[in-house]
Amino acid sequence: MLKQKALVDVLGQVNTSGVDGSWLFNKEGLLLAYVGSEQKTVASNVSSALLASVWSALERRASDLKETILVLEDGVIGCTIVARSMLLAVKANKKADLGMIRPAPKIYPNPSDPGRFANEIDIQTNIFGLEVDKKTELFQYIVSIKADLTVKKEVVFTKKGKEELKGVCFENGKLFFIKPLEDGFVREDIVDVGDGKSMLPGIKRAIQFIEGPYGRGNNNPAIVIDASKVAFHKEQLVMDKIAEILLKNPTLGIQEFEREKCIPVIRGLDCYSTYSGRTRHLKIEGISHLDASTARFELKDGGNCTESAVLPDVRQRLIMTGMIAADISSKNEILSELGVNVCPEPLMAKGQLLPPNRLQFSTQNTEATSGKWRFSGFFRPAEPPKIWAIYAVGYPNNSFSIENFGKFVSMFMHGCQSKGIRLGEPAESKLIHVDDMENVLDIAGRSNCSFVFVISDDSISHLHQKYKMIERKYEMIVQDMRMSLANNVVIQGKRLTLENVINKTNLKLGGTNYLVMDTKLNDVLVIGVGLSLPTGTSKFVSFGKEILSPLVVGYASNGKAPQEFTGDFVLSPVGQVTISSIEEIMTQCLELYNKCRQKLPKRVLVYRSGSSEGAHGAIIAHEIPLARVAIGRFSSAIKLIYVVVSKDHTYRFFKNNLDNIDTASSSSSSTSSGASRTSSRKADQMNIPPGVLLDSVVTHPACKQFFLNSHTTLQGTAKTPLYTILADDCDAKLCTLEEITYNLCHCHQIVGLTTSLPTPLYVANEYAKRGRNLFTERCMQPVLIGAESEKSTLEKVTDELSYKKKRGLLDRRINA
Template identity: 25%
Template sequence: MAAQLAEQIGAIQVNETSQPAPIYGMKPLAAKKPKEKNVEGTPVDVITNIKKLTISKNLSIFKYSVKVIHYYKSIQYGEKAIEISKSTLKGKEHEQNKEYCHVAFLKAIRQCDQLKGGNLYYDRQASLFTFTRFSDENEINITLTGSDICSRDAFIRCEFSLKKVDESFQTTSNDIPRTCNICPALIDRTPLEALNLIISCSAIDNPNVYTNDDCTHYLYNTDKVKTVKGVGGKTSVVGVKTSVKTLEGAGNAPCLYLVLELKNSFFHPNNTSLLNVLSSYPDFKPDIRSNSTFICKNRHAFVGMKVTRNYGKNKSLGNEGAIVNIRGVGLSAAECKIVVNNEQTTVEKYFKDRYNIVLKYPKLFTIEARGKFGNSEYIPVELLNVCNFQIVTTEQMSKKEQESLIALSAAKPHLRRATTEAVAKEVGLLSSSINEFLKVADQSERVKGVVLPKPTILFGQGRKVDWGALARTGNKKPDTDFMDVGQFFQPAQCLNWEVVFNEGGELEGAISQLVSAMTISGMKVQPPKVTFIRNEDLKTVFENAKAKNCELLVFITDKSCNYHLEIKSLEQKFQILTQDIGYATAEKLFFSKDTKKNIVNKLNMKLGGINYVIETPYFKDTKLVIGFESSQFGGLNSPTTVGYSANMSNHFQKFTGGYHYVKRSSDVYGPILKDIVFRILTTLKANKQRARPQEMFIYFSGVTEGQFAQINEVYMPAVKDACRMIGNNFQPHITLIAATKKHIERFFGTDPTVGICNLKAGTAIYETVVSSVLSEFYLASAVARQGTIKTTKFTIVSTTNQKEPLYSLMKLTNDLCFLHEIIYHPVGLPPPLYLAGELSKRGAKLYSFRVSEFDKESRENLEFINQELGYSGRKLAGLRFNA
């Protein structure tokens, strides 16, 4: 025995260099800036989707941890225990475990007198809240048996246990102020966790409601809203997403609020077989092969779908059956060969021998799934059922289905607000009193906002946009739309370029239209050479252009050719600027001034020009503004693409950038932040026309509140280190800002004639419904061309300049939104963020397009991937190549 123990101890490998994960959050974030009086702008009334919550004083809430363990028969161990109350599974498997927990909880209440009669709120996993404290026993244990708990043959029993948590066992309604703290690690999250669950319970218990993990309550079978249908039985379902938050409030203390946001999603059909779903697609036949046109067109619609097995021991289990994730298709059951007991057989024969099933459609393709040991297994389509309550992913929708869902979601403000209220009531979220302790206000909160002044727009020859004149002419367009009032502020030149057509597809007159528009805008232009794509050979076009030192290739081709990604891939490879124009778009050059202007605007920016600048005291040459955004395409092994952009070029209002591939993780910015900021500062330093930055503003998109401490304690030191690498005496003020549109707050304007309407472009909301401890504002910088405006939320997370007024940051952000320059109106994000997002998408798409060129070792070598697919250090790096 001692020898065995010594051998086990000797086998243990100790990593002496391993360190415990750092704990962040004890260092204060940027303190909330004092409110400013008499800010510049037009005050406006704003209606929200946020309702005030009132909770009884001195109300105790007790938190208990729940453990639900299923025991199954096991040949190897006799019994096998599986804890399902701390499920690490995702998707339908996780929801299946939650349902098991709920069933066990309901039966435990019936069997245990201590659990009867109280207000119990269970999250169907590991937490339970109650207003009534149980007996002082340390733990309640209940054994549950029966097929109503689990109908699987191997199931033996379920152990349900309940005990008070070690920390935060008791909280009270008086602890609400503790749910917000300038030090994230000191936030008491228990009260909000409890209240979110308490408010959701009425919806969770509603049999006509499906609730998923992000607290969205989908309402089935309602005539309150319009629905749309998709192929394969897809149906839109309306829901309401909820969140309980502690916000600033109108008084001197933080207040509780309930946020309600409308949500529309497509769902796959319930209670149906996969065969029924697929057979409803056009051109389906029961002998379709895996390499058919049908599969090429429709594969995306069912790959990733969750299904259950309808054979063997799973046949009688229904929704309790083993869940299969479809990851592809295989040969027909009659053709597909598998190995069983070291002998080769077909899928068709295997199901006849093993389950005595004679397949009706042996010539139909099979479904590829992950086998028990990670290998592929192949299952006949006719033996699979679609899991109930399954949301259709964007990848599973056709373009037409995506458009129909977007149109359904793009409701006008008055309709969106009314529908949200109606659905929330039907779901069960808006009863005047959730219980005797908690009440929801009848009316949504109304707050004050301000419409920020527009900056001055300056074109060439010193000509400025006259905002007053636009208003006086009775212009029916939004008051932030403008027109050019002269030539470009800094026209580029285009002397050696080519226009490329498909062979036999030249559009006569298109070139003269382009050249004329470019000349009128002030660009110095020579007529381009004309070349043709022969035999779909784009590479030869680039090789020839490279040999002639061509600086720009303008493609005018039919969109059905689908050349776009290949053009951009070859642009990166050969470092020649490109503009891809669809044939139908090029035809508009003859009659659409906007189309012509849009294309010429892009060409001037790509070639290094500046279309116009803004004049504002809030954006100066001494301010460096950077944006970071990330994109993820492809499978789990694909890298994340981080896009970045900054005004680092030869003019402080010119934004350029690039992208960088990083390993997928919860923090994609931290590992590369110092290097990229140093790269930006080095580029800026090389531009002798530029002043040395005195202030740096860095916007991060896609970060959550849970990462604020990391921004403060990891990102800020990284940026400071990058500055020190430039020089020890280089110490600009630094402000780090989190920006997101992934919030559920909605804001509506009011109009005496139309009532509820969209906010005016430039509206900022910065009080009452913002953080009580951090400086925060919502900004509607652009006009909503359809539907209801979605504001961007900006939070000042960390700063070395606490004296900088919040108003100046709001004004800087809004003014920057006028600098996209391709279109003549502001966009929804400041250019460093907008361009960083576009660059991250470009990089991700190029990776997915070219990844097949690389072997497995090269794909995992991010240094190699960045060198092969990036723009950094290349000829086009200093240009806005993706304008």
């Protein structure tokens, strides 16, 4: 604990250049230290109590409050949270610059020159430029109804308000149109999704600063608009609502199981009933009688914010229609008064197309043309297990016969052998009843079986997590496959499905399917860090009646070999924007690298997901220094590059002149949601191809960042990841980072397609999911009871569930 004198000495360093007072106090207003001229009218302890009261009032409106600035008659007070319950306030006079009392802004690595690759491509965006004609003080007004898109929150309108309402605003700039046909949308834009719900069109809006059409060194405001859809309950009679849920006429009577089916859908909905000219607002709690034939439902959030997949040409039309319907234009009276002009046409940008990569298999090299390739013999086949077994799990009447099971076993073994895995006969192969499977796996684990292949009936959903608990217990690899896929292999001869299964088997057993011909990864430790946020179903009673719902942090690295990514997970306290366990993760990965390669890396490249732009400052200030501390324990010469990857943005990128794309050769036909015509176009033909790169014009002027579309889009419109470099000790060229990132998107090893995220981050996200599933399964067993802190309890559970003490699993990509 700091002594009083030490606190005063530290606070005294703040009082300079117009800053004449600083307080350190807790949220209850208890003053710990004050440095400055003692005020005659208000004592410092009274000031701290008043400031704590103001903070508490603001925090009730914004639960994630980090900082506030109070403008007074004689100066300015800045207040920020410095610990869980501690506040720091600094007072400055009127002449002091605001920067003297406000924490330093986020400091990004300086943007470097854009990459220069051979092929350029015209890219249409959803970015609309803004021009401000006059200086105007802008104030933010809340002029729309806001609500969360969750089951627990609802949107309730009065009858008069509904008649006058044009759209409904939600958080994060979402706007949905209640009467879309009146706003220029077409009938096909409203999709019936069952249960009396319809997907209504809308838009998502975000104000961003971009470099603009003149590239580096420029700073231009813009509005980014994307199309969106969400399920709303229809306005209809109660009986019609029930009829759509049950797909029958409810006036003929409903049975108990049908009643149970209806209740979860309609419970909590608002409705209006009219009797004798009087309208009453009611809330449905369940079905208790059937004579509410005049009750009408009001609109409510569907609770499932799932966007329908739309092709790029349809999305472009929805964006332009939504922009007009929301009156986002220079003709808008409010914008006109403020002197803000909105460009009517979206920005056109020049993208670059990265060259294809070459992949090395056992006997030949293959070019990944358009992000696709065919597999050959494995580069390094896995060592075959000495004892292995294969089971089909289901019910007596399932569709997988003994004959089909025998054929699949033969095809699987032959396929493994043809790829180079010298797989012998299984120690046991038979059909197992679902109730006996756990016992069978226990026996296999105790019999030193090292690999079990399981074919599970599609209706079995509860066993997969149990498989993984048993896998960890005995360090016995368990690979699960759906029975319908196995039937497709045997009956329909789907060889590609079997090939993908065998590719996964080789990875799980420790093999390498292919190598990307890239030397840039030599002496580079690449780490992916992914997150799994808690849900309402993941809970763990640790002590007393307290319930823990931890953040699961998955990580993966190439410590074992340059292109082999293995990992683990840790459980961390939830509610933090930074990863407190990053120091432990860096240490584990560096130790693995040093152990397997007998040397230390020259550079550490981290890809981190699960962060918004608003958290960048905290990551730079708190998370990255922890990573540097871990690196410094090994060598001060190791350089760090820290990249945050996000798909949680509003940007969309399209091919130019979509209407002129020749897709006459397409053999499939599909009706795109919201389209006014039937389209025979495929998503992969209409979307931007793999390898499209944008690192200027649309990027933030203060950041070193780029957009890279590395994958083939098979449905809807491409969502291109955004890469923002938060730390770069190497001052690396942007083109080098872009090439490395694109190459890493080829390392998935299971299917012959590039992934949308670099493989280390993709694998890390899978480890985070695995950790969440194991934690959920752990909750169903007797729990630890103790008086430990949350952190120490999570550390114990991490040791219980993670793989760091299971060397037979830690060095393999078991979550392939």
